[in-house]
Amino acid sequence: MQVRVAAFSKINLLLDVLGKRTDGYHDVNMIMQGVRLSDQVIVAEAATNTITTNSPYVPNNKSNLALKAALLMQAALDLPPVAIKVDKHIPVSAGMAGGSSDAAAVLLAMDRLFALGLRRQQLEAFAAEIGSDVPFCLSAGTAVATGRGELIQDLSLLSPFHLVLVKADFGVPTARVYKAYRKKKKPVAGEDRLDYFLKLIREDDTLGILNSLYNDLEETTFSMYPKVRSIKEKLKHLGARHVLMSGSGPTVFAAFHTEAEAWQFYKKAKAAFPMVYLTSTVSRWDLDRRIGMS
Incomplete structure (x- = not known):
């Protein structure tokens, strides 16, 4: 018997850095959103x-986090x-x-495989x-994340919207970006920004959310990796209104209300960049069917 799990990716709709902690990490306020672009993870008992x-x-x-998860549970x-198979x-x-x-996905798969409950x-x-x-x-829906990002409170799942993702042809080490981050004066206090975002989510105000996208790490990543800034500027030049870097980068996403808008923009982005993905945020249908057994 084996268990198959859809490992959904995520974007940050809000990422606000509040300050550095005594343990070396940073306190953050984040609104995290699951995305349908996913890996497939298969786990089966083995010798x-x-x-x-x-x-x-x-x-x-x-060093693979999926194997680390299995070893931790074992x-x-x-x-x-x-035996773990990851289709990336x-x-x-x-x-x-x-x-x-x-x-x-491995944690969820092993819980199901061994009927741990x-x-x-x-x-x-x-x-x-x-x-x-x-x-x-683990939940991959819509959630607020606090602490260093590990304290999760699930929120009402947003109505799906559509995404065009562009990744630079290099990676960005998250730890390096946070190390370079310098606290700056902000026009809106962190808690006020989070409270406003939570209000928009309660109202399922997709347009309000897209108009309020915010990532405190953008300027740090842009200064270290100017190509990421150029991706965002190019997406705006191509006509995208709602554009944000995800996490510490280097992926930048453009968000759209309709699939037709996203498809038309995807064709333009595909002609301009080598690594482009067309997807959407997860729906309840996606989440309900993410785990299967065979």
Whole structure:
């Protein structure tokens, strides 16, 4: 028997850096949103632990977060070895939580494979040990993330909207961006910005949300990697109104109300950039069917 899980990627609709913590991380307020662009993760019981992927850029060893997730559960719960297969579609080192989502998918798959019946809090505790984005990726809907990003509160799922994603031809190390980040005076206080965003989400005000997209890390990443800034500027020049960098970059997304708008823009972006993806935010249908057994 094997379990297959859709490992959805994510974007940040809001990323506000509040300040540096004593543990070296930064406190943040984030609104995170699951995206249909996903990896497929398959987990089955095996004689030894193995992990295979279809990407030459993803390690097939213990540095892979998906295998790390399996090892963590095995050590805590005395579970047998597993074979993990990751069919990668999320671009690597893109600021879209691809590795974190694969790890969350393994936690969900092993819970189902071995009929553990773990509570959400137990899964989140494992997830937080692996990385800051992993707890969100367990639910992969719409959520507010605080602390260093690991404290997750699920929100009402937004009505889906459509995305054109453009990734630069290099990765951006998240730790390096946060290390270079310098606190600056902001026109809107962090808590006020979050409260306003939460109001828009409660009202399911898609236009208001798209008009309020904010990423505090943009200027830091742009100064370190000017090509990411040029991607955002080019997308605006091509006619996109709602454009934001996801996470620490280098992926930049343009958001649209309708699939037709997104498709027309995708064709223009595809002619301008080598790495372009057409997708949408997750729906309830996507989330309800993300786990299967065979």
